Structure formats: structure tokens, C-alpha cells
Amino acid sequence: MTEIPVVLTVLLSVGTAAALVLGLALARSHQKTKRSRQRTTALEAELRTAAHHHAALTTRVQATEAEVRHLAGARVPDLAASLAHSHVPVRGPLDPAIAGSALEEAFNSVLAQVDDAVVKERVRVDAAAQAAMRGASTTIQALLYQLQSLLQTMQEKHDDPFIAEDLLAADFLNEQALRRVQSTAVVCGAWPGLTRENSHLADIVVGAMSRLTGYERVQVTNQLRDPVGVVARAVEPVAVVLTELIANALHYSHPELPVAVTLQQGNKGASVIIDDAGVGMHTEELQQAARLMAGADTLLLTELGDPPRTGFAVVGQLVRQYGFTTYVEASPYGGVRAIVHIPGDPLLTLLDEAEQPMSAMAPLPAASGSHRPPLPGRASTQHPPVSQDLRARQDLPGTADARAGDPFAEPSDAGAEADDTELPRRRRRRSQNAPERDPAAAGHPQQPYDATGPYDAAAPYDAVGPHATAAEGASASPEESAQRWAAFQQGTASGRAAAEAEAPSESGATDPSGPPSPADPRSAEGNTRA
Amino acid sequence: MTPAPRDTRRLVPAYLATSGRARPSRNTLDRLSVLHGATRGPVSGVSPQEARLLELLRPGALSLAEAAAHLRLPVSVVKVLVAELVDAGHLQVRAPIPDAELPERQILEKVLDGLRTLKSS
Known part of the structure; x- marks a missing residue:
């Protein structure tokens, strides 16, 4: 019986061992299963994340694609349009969320490069167009000037009224063509194409209006107190600027309305004020005009519209180059007021009307009105000392004369010379008592010219003076005439005596009548009339 | 003063x-027509060029050609x-002096001889 327990024991132990082994194996497989289940969960999560990610990426790629399409299809064309017409807005990105991203930076760089390239190309093409226009218009301008000279010569040659009238009409047409060509040339960067001599401001204004159709409507009022002239280099530019501004005034007002042009003299220069009662300008138009007239930007023909409106652009170019100023504002007459101010310091000068008379068509100063002197060469015989007056002026060194009569000279000078604050005025005429002067004194042409002395102090310029004398002289009594002729004779005699005393050896060889006496009013007149 | x-x-x-007009309202004017002012003193209501012409004639008469110069x-x-100033009554025009009324050449020569005699004496 003992064997059975042994067997049993053996069996039991074997069984136990097997159970242990099985138990262990079971435990291990459990663990394995657990682990694999964990891994599966993790993988599943990963897979889900990946799917999400993929979806997000797809959306983003689509958005970027749309953005690029938007750039090509909308923003670049917008930019091109806005470069041509500044009021066109350039659209932003479709998704505002891309702001600050690398993508936006790239897009902006594309836009900037397109902008740069377009602008450069436009400037290049415009410069080429301007050069072509400039070349052509300069040549045409020169030809038209030749035609002008020819027409002028013909006008003097032909008396037949029908021919003369046609010549005047042709001259006017030529003048209009000239103005157009000249303004085109100036817009394209050429100079005005003509240098004139120093000219009266009133002449420039009248000359400017003569270049326009409808010049009959322009009413010029001259309120200058002195014979103000513009220096040679600025004459044609000022004329061109005035032409353009008067042209605007005429064009934008009713064909029956007048255009008022006023010439005014200020302390620091002279102004021309152009008023029309026309349709006026909006605020934006005024701003645009002011921008063009400042002449600061590079001018592009493409910005002037089609057909190009060159007026203010011409003004801007010339203002920048020659240093006078223009303003445009709403006029109290309802239209537009344009003001051209010419600074006295570099651009104005005083002209001697005896040496350089104004044209017959220039309006006389309103203040002195009809009290201006007769035209040179037509000095009336009732004013014997007039030639002497002129001669005395010519003997002067130029600077003294210029300073004495120049209202644009240093203020201290003007203040020192004039008693009151009023600017010094040039007197052209001897006062009434001049004929009674001592003939001997009148016979000295070297007598120093006193710019202010005898006129301002002793005999204030009488508004009716010279003409009262002229009228009185015309109806002179026989006694007065006799007295005058006696003085004349005496002057001639003293002049001859002086000439003979000076050059006794030459008196035999020269004409015994001797040189004309300075006191002889006929001497100057006779020479100049010849 | 030369122009x-x-x-x-x-x-x-x-x-x-x-x-732009060059057809005068009267066709009697000639280069040698003599002009003189009909009124003395300033005339109002005329254009600057007309005023200048009247002023030019104030000291005395001039021929039309001279005035133009x-x-x-x-x-x-x-x-x-x-023509316009004449129509307005500011100016008078006289026909040029005909050649026939000028002094004869012989008389002028005699005057010249007389003057030379005076000068040499």
C-alpha cells in the first residue's frame, strides 16, 4: 500500500508542477494580451490624429491654391489698374488670417515687384513719347516763328484791305497754332523756345491774350504805378503761363462773359490776377491743379488724360524752372481766380518808356490814366527841356538810376530817399515851370540828374500838369510864342558859341551851323523822326 | 526814337x-492822309490803341504813315x-497835299542858293 501513496505523491507533484507551469504561462499570455490591446488603442488614436491632420492639410492646400488664384486673377490686375488710375483699390487676401505669415510676405513681394516693373516701364515709355513730341514740336515751333515773321512783313507791305484782313486772320491762326505747339513742347520738357528782351508786364499780358480765341472778352486793367517790366529770360515763360491761365478762364466761362485780368504792383513784386465768372472747379479739381502747378512730381503724359489737358502741367513746369508762383482758388465772381505772382527781386525790372515804349494795345495804368507822356519821338514843341531831360537820364550811370527808381530795391534805400513810406515814383516830365529856366543851365547836358529832388520836393507831380501846359501851349498868345522863339534862338546861339569856343580850329572845317544845341528841342526830335 | x-x-x-479787321469804314484814307485830333484833352471810352493815337496827334498833325510808324x-x-475815330468825331482827316501844289523846283533851288550865300558870308 505504500506504493500507491508514492505514486500518488508523484502524480500529485507532477500535477502541481504542471499546474504551476500552466499558471505561469497563463499569466504571461494575459500580460501579452493586455499589452497588445494597449498598443492597438494607441495605434488607433494615432491613426485618428493622422486622419485629422490630413484633412487639415488638404483644406490648407486648397486655401493656398485659392489664394494664389486670387492673387493672379484679382490682385495683380487690381494693382495694374490702380497704377493707371489711382482711385482703383487693390483687393486684400481672401483669408485675412494669413496676415503675417510667410505666404503673405511672398505675395507682397510679388506685388511689389510687379508694381516696380510696371512703373519703371511706364516712365521709360513716357520719356520716349515725350522725347518724340519734344523733337517734333520744337521743329514746328521754329517753322511757325518763321511764318510769323513772314506774315508780319507782309502785313506791312500790303495795303489792300482784303489782303490785309486775310493776313491778320492768318497771323491769328498761326499764333494759336504756335501756342498749342509751344505748350506741348513745354509739357514734354522743352524750354519755351524763345528769348525776348526785357518787356513791359502789360505788354506780356496783352501778348498772352492775343494767342487765344475769344481774346475780345478779356478786359485788362493796369494798376501798376511804375513801368514794371519782366527780365528777358522770364518774359516768354510768364507769357506762356498767362496764356494757359487765361485760356482756362475763357474756356470754362460762357462765351459772352468777360474775363477780368488785373495787373497789380506789390512791395515785393507784381501780380496778375485772372478772374472768370464761369463754371468754377471742385475742391478735388483745385487740389489736382495745385498739385500740378507745384511742379514737384515727374510729369507723365499718361496722367494728363486723352486728349491731354496740358494747361496746369505747363504752368507747373515753368513755375518750377523760373521761380515765380501761381495760385488757383475759387473766385468771388463765382468762377476761378488765378494769380500769378512775379517776385521783384530776380525777375522784375523797371523799363524806361522813352527807350522802350509799351505797345499801343497795352492798357495804360489806371491811376495815371491819360497823363502819361507822349510817345517818344513825338515830344511836343511846347516842352523844350524834354530832350534834355532824356539826355540827362542817359548820361547817368545805370546803377544810380536803377536804384533811385526801383521800387523793388532794398527797402532801406527807398525809405531813405522818400520822405514818406510811399515807394519812389519815377517822374518822366519836367514840371510846368521848366520852360522858364535859365537857358544857360538848360544848355548843360551834364547837369546831374536828381531823381527825387526837383520833382518830389519842389514841384509835386501835378496830375494835370503836362497836359495843362500842352493845351495852354497850343493856344498860346503871340507874345508867348515870340518869347518862346526868342528863348529858342538864344539857346541856339549860346550852343553855337560854346561849340566854337570849344573847337575853334575845327569850326572852319565843320559845318558852320555847328552841332545842334542841347537846348534845341528840334535836335532830338529831328534826329529821331528821320 | 527809332522803333x-x-x-x-x-x-x-x-x-x-x-x-482782326483791316477794312476801314471809309475808303478815302491814304498813307499820306493828314490826321489831326478834333478834340483836346483826354477822350474817354476809347480803346488803349485809339487813346494812344489821339495822344500822338495832340502836339500836331501827322500823316497816317507816320502815325502808323x-x-x-x-x-x-x-x-x-x-476811320473809327473819325466816325466817332475824335479825329479829322485831310487829304494829302497834291504834288501840283508843292513849290516848284526852281524856287526851292533859289532858296537853297540864298541860304548858301548867307552861310558863306
Whole structure:
């Protein structure tokens, strides 16, 4: 019986061992299963994340694609349009969320490069167009000037009224063509194409209006107190600027309305004020005009519209180059007021009307009105000392004369010379008592010219003076005439005596009548009339 | 005063004086017609060029050609101005002195001889 327990024991132990082994194996497989289940969960999560990610990426790629399409299809064309017409807005990105991203930076760089390239190309093409226009218009301008000279010569040659009238009409047409060509040339960067001599401001204004159709409507009022002239280099530019501004005034007002042009003299220069009662300008138009007239930007023909409106652009170019100023504002007459101010310091000068008379068509100063002197060469015989007056002026060194009569000279000078604050005025005429002067004194042409002395102090310029004398002289009594002729004779005699005393050896060889006496009013007149 | 030299380009054209008209309202005017002012003193209501012409004639008479030279305008244009001023009564025109009424050449020569005699004595 003992064997059975042994067997049993053996069996039991074997069984136990097997159970242990099985138990262990079971435990291990459990663990394995657990682990694999964990891994599966993790993988599943990963897979889900990946799917999400993929979806997000797809959306983003689509958005970027749309953005690029938007750039090509909308923003670049917008930019091109806005470069041509500044009021066109350039659209932003479709998704505002891309702001600050690398993508936006790239897009902006594309836009900037397109902008740069377009602008450069436009400037290049415009410069080429301007050069072509400039070349052509300069040549045409020169030809038209030749035609002008020819027409002028013909006008003097032909008396037949029908021919003369046609010549005047042709001259006017030529003048209009000239103005157009000249303004085109100036817009394209050429100079005005003509240098004139120093000219009266009133002449420039009248000359400017003569270049326009409808010049009959322009009413010029001259309120200058002195014979103000513009220096040679600025004459044609000022004329061109005035032409353009008067042209605007005429064009934008009713064909029956007048255009008022006023010439005014200020302390620091002279102004021309152009008023029309026309349709006026909006605020934006005024701003645009002011921008063009400042002449600061590079001018592009493409910005002037089609057909190009060159007026203010011409003004801007010339203002920048020659240093006078223009303003445009709403006029109290309802239209537009344009003001051209010419600074006295570099651009104005005083002209001697005896040496350089104004044209017959220039309006006389309103203040002195009809009290201006007769035209040179037509000095009336009732004013014997007039030639002497002129001669005395010519003997002067130029600077003294210029300073004495120049209202644009240093203020201290003007203040020192004039008693009151009023600017010094040039007197052209001897006062009434001049004929009674001592003939001997009148016979000295070297007598120093006193710019202010005898006129301002002793005999204030009488508004009716010279003409009262002229009228009185015309109806002179026989006694007065006799007295005058006696003085004349005496002057001639003293002049001859002086000439003979000076050059006794030459008196035999020269004409015994001797040189004309300075006191002889006929001497100057006779020479100049010849 | 000689007029401005020819090579300087004019600033103010001639057609401005008459708004382009060159056919005077009367056809009796000639280059040698003698003009004189009918009124003394300033005349109001005339254009600057007409005022200038009247002013030019204030000291005395001038021929039309001379007046044109002083105004630096073509004769044809001045004729229009003159005709208008005559119509307005500001100006009088006299026909030019005919050749037949001029002193004879022999008389002028005699006067010249007399003057030379005076001079040499």
C-alpha cells in the first residue's frame, strides 16, 4: 500500500508542477494580451490624429491654391489698374488670417515687384513719347516763328484791305497754332523756345491774350504805378503761363462773359490776377491743379488724360524752372481766380518808356490814366527841356538810376530817399515851370540828374500838369510864342558859341551851323523822326 | 526814337488792335492822309490803341504813315482805327497835299542858293 501513496505523491507533484507551469504561462499570455490591446488603442488614436491632420492639410492646400488664384486673377490686375488710375483699390487676401505669415510676405513681394516693373516701364515709355513730341514740336515751333515773321512783313507791305484782313486772320491762326505747339513742347520738357528782351508786364499780358480765341472778352486793367517790366529770360515763360491761365478762364466761362485780368504792383513784386465768372472747379479739381502747378512730381503724359489737358502741367513746369508762383482758388465772381505772382527781386525790372515804349494795345495804368507822356519821338514843341531831360537820364550811370527808381530795391534805400513810406515814383516830365529856366543851365547836358529832388520836393507831380501846359501851349498868345522863339534862338546861339569856343580850329572845317544845341528841342526830335 | 529793331520778335500782334479787321469804314484814307485830333484833352471810352493815337496827334498833325510808324502798327490796321475815330468825331482827316501844289523846283533851288550865300558870308 505504500506504493500507491508514492505514486500518488508523484502524480500529485507532477500535477502541481504542471499546474504551476500552466499558471505561469497563463499569466504571461494575459500580460501579452493586455499589452497588445494597449498598443492597438494607441495605434488607433494615432491613426485618428493622422486622419485629422490630413484633412487639415488638404483644406490648407486648397486655401493656398485659392489664394494664389486670387492673387493672379484679382490682385495683380487690381494693382495694374490702380497704377493707371489711382482711385482703383487693390483687393486684400481672401483669408485675412494669413496676415503675417510667410505666404503673405511672398505675395507682397510679388506685388511689389510687379508694381516696380510696371512703373519703371511706364516712365521709360513716357520719356520716349515725350522725347518724340519734344523733337517734333520744337521743329514746328521754329517753322511757325518763321511764318510769323513772314506774315508780319507782309502785313506791312500790303495795303489792300482784303489782303490785309486775310493776313491778320492768318497771323491769328498761326499764333494759336504756335501756342498749342509751344505748350506741348513745354509739357514734354522743352524750354519755351524763345528769348525776348526785357518787356513791359502789360505788354506780356496783352501778348498772352492775343494767342487765344475769344481774346475780345478779356478786359485788362493796369494798376501798376511804375513801368514794371519782366527780365528777358522770364518774359516768354510768364507769357506762356498767362496764356494757359487765361485760356482756362475763357474756356470754362460762357462765351459772352468777360474775363477780368488785373495787373497789380506789390512791395515785393507784381501780380496778375485772372478772374472768370464761369463754371468754377471742385475742391478735388483745385487740389489736382495745385498739385500740378507745384511742379514737384515727374510729369507723365499718361496722367494728363486723352486728349491731354496740358494747361496746369505747363504752368507747373515753368513755375518750377523760373521761380515765380501761381495760385488757383475759387473766385468771388463765382468762377476761378488765378494769380500769378512775379517776385521783384530776380525777375522784375523797371523799363524806361522813352527807350522802350509799351505797345499801343497795352492798357495804360489806371491811376495815371491819360497823363502819361507822349510817345517818344513825338515830344511836343511846347516842352523844350524834354530832350534834355532824356539826355540827362542817359548820361547817368545805370546803377544810380536803377536804384533811385526801383521800387523793388532794398527797402532801406527807398525809405531813405522818400520822405514818406510811399515807394519812389519815377517822374518822366519836367514840371510846368521848366520852360522858364535859365537857358544857360538848360544848355548843360551834364547837369546831374536828381531823381527825387526837383520833382518830389519842389514841384509835386501835378496830375494835370503836362497836359495843362500842352493845351495852354497850343493856344498860346503871340507874345508867348515870340518869347518862346526868342528863348529858342538864344539857346541856339549860346550852343553855337560854346561849340566854337570849344573847337575853334575845327569850326572852319565843320559845318558852320555847328552841332545842334542841347537846348534845341528840334535836335532830338529831328534826329529821331528821320 | 527809332522803333525797336526788326530782329526782336514782336510780343503783341497787330490784329489785336482791331480784332482782326483791316477794312476801314471809309475808303478815302491814304498813307499820306493828314490826321489831326478834333478834340483836346483826354477822350474817354476809347480803346488803349485809339487813346494812344489821339495822344500822338495832340502836339500836331501827322500823316497816317507816320502815325502808323509811331504806333508800330501796319498802315492797314491804323486805317481802321482812324476811320473809327473819325466816325466817332475824335479825329479829322485831310487829304494829302497834291504834288501840283508843292513849290516848284526852281524856287526851292533859289532858296537853297540864298541860304548858301548867307552861310558863306
